[in-house]
Amino acid sequence: MKGFKIIVLAKQVPDTRNVGKDAMKANGTVNRAALPAVFNPEDLKALEQALRIKDQYPGTTITLLTMGPGRAAEIIREGLYRGADGGILITDRKFAGSDTLATSYAISLAIKKMAPYDMILAGRQAIDGDTAQVGPQAAEKLGIPQVTYCEEIVSINHKKVTVKRRLERGVETMEAPLPVLITVHGSAPECRSRNAKLLMKYKHAQTITEMQEATDDYIELHDSRPYLDIPEWTVADLNADEKWLGLSGSPTKVKKVTNVVFKAKESKVLTDSDEDIERLIIELLENHTIG
Amino acid sequence: MNNIIVYCEIEEGGIADVSLELLTKGRKLADRLNCELEAVVVSNEIKGIEKVVFPYGVDTLYLAFDEKLYPYQTLPHASVLTKLFEEQKPQIALLGATSIGRDLAPRIASALKCGLTADCTSLEIGDHRDKKQKKDYHDLLYQIRPAFGGNIIATIINPDTRPQMATVREGVMKKEIFDPKYKGKVKKLKTSEYVSKEDFVVKILERHIEKKKIDIKSAQIIVSGGYGMGSKENFEMLFELADVLGGDVGGSRAAVDAGFIPHERQVGQTGVTVRPHLYIACGISGAVQHRAGMEESAMIISINKDPNAPINSIADYAIIGDVGEVIPKLIKFYKKNAK
Incomplete structure (x- = not known):
């Protein structure tokens, strides 16, 4: 059987899972800029599902698609080291401020440009926003079905794919026609590690912007090894309608952000008086601990 | 009229707790906004379901009953809700932040090009002033949720698009009967007008759902x-x-x-x-x-x-x-x- 053409959606995210002391500001709030940028964990698991198909069906190609600032090319290299065949970075200042709807619009245009494809794989959600919306929204815009919370791709042929999905209290096995968008759940297996040979091969994979900014000149190397090019696509490359991008294309607006303050566990000691108890209740209501 | 609508999730032949919690909240929001509370059930036929729903203060219950609509599947349920929202133009639409709600809501929001906030822990009504455009908005839905790994609490609004859609986590809101004698209207939807054959291209081969236990x-x-x-x-x-x-x-x-x-x-x-x-x-x-x-x-x-x-x-x-x-x-x- 010939291989499959798979697109993996990936996002570079601040690592919100382990907020250490050095990422805390003096006032007890988290310093977002101090958190390391990582390959979103469930997107890595989506890559693993794609790599397993590639192991089984030689000729399968895996292309990573990410949207973000220039530095997001880091996760494309990370994917190449683990077995992906290429990657595309969608980047443009005009995307700034995009919510999930505007993001899914940009991503769906890029996917259309990459067509034909058999399957799109993505993590269920990213650890910075936890919305789980971009995958299904992109599927809707592409007019293809979706299977969310995949734990395992059981089998695939050129007509259909069988997927085991993890629900809150059980599992479902689904059969979907290709092309389909599948989001991968945290209970799916971890991604394999970097491959030493691939690390050597793709060490100098860069976007044009990175090449221009680099001190070493790899232009000649890229001329002889075109696989080192990481294409950058802008709004113009996507033929996007700017009305649907960035802030203007984002129906949701952030009205207010409150930092959750982590206090050292110095207990406030209260008595059982009416005043103390009522003050506590009001405080808990105000900070939305209870509603 | 622009009402509040709650998607009622079906679980073991009844309505999931999270949906009843949303109806409870929805009734309060409807009173605050002086509009009606509506609910929609998409399922195979469940007799007497309105007796469960109306006591939560529901004014209109839409029923899309068809053998093929249970168990839940993304495409047919998204088709029913997208069309129903286009017809009824609710100002607020609420779903549970469950495996079902989080799969379904973004599909609808994308089709309607409206804003959606996931995993809310609190919903309030409030005003907003857009300083740049010097425009005032009244009675918006404040969608409050933790973000950034729980390190921040964000208040999200959708000033210009409708419905204002949100999913809400199970167990964060109270479930409370509004009036045991409350009577609303039942409106049965003709499902053939809402779903098409193409909505059934994905098939469920196997399903193992455990009974709800104490958890x-x-x-x-x-x-x-x-x-x-x-x-x-x-x-x-x-x-x-x-x-x-x-x-x-x-x-x-x-x-x-x-x-x-x-x-x-x-x-x-x-x-x-x-x-x-x-x-x-x-x-x-x-x-x-x-x-x-x-x-x-x-x-x-x-x-x-x-x-x-x-x-x-x-x-x-x-x-x-x-x-x-x-x-x-x-x-x-x-x-x-x-x-």
């Missing part, structure tokens, strides 16, 4: 009792407090051993490990075996007569007093101050 792990608020509660009867207070706050009840090993509460509710090394937003430890001394199962809770309140109880050292608030007096006060002042 305190998913509760965002846990009221937990220890040996210091004194009796099984005194645990009733904890159930009352948990019910009022929209949480669940747990217990320490000592309380389980004493037969105050079943083992399924035990928190600790030999029970379950929980990380709720709020953990209220009542009459629990705080042995290591118990602390191991709850010390990662976002906020801990301890209620204990003994000021030197180990639990106090990991509590954010330590109330020194008798549980029998403190708990009724918590309930009283919550009822007095909650909106």
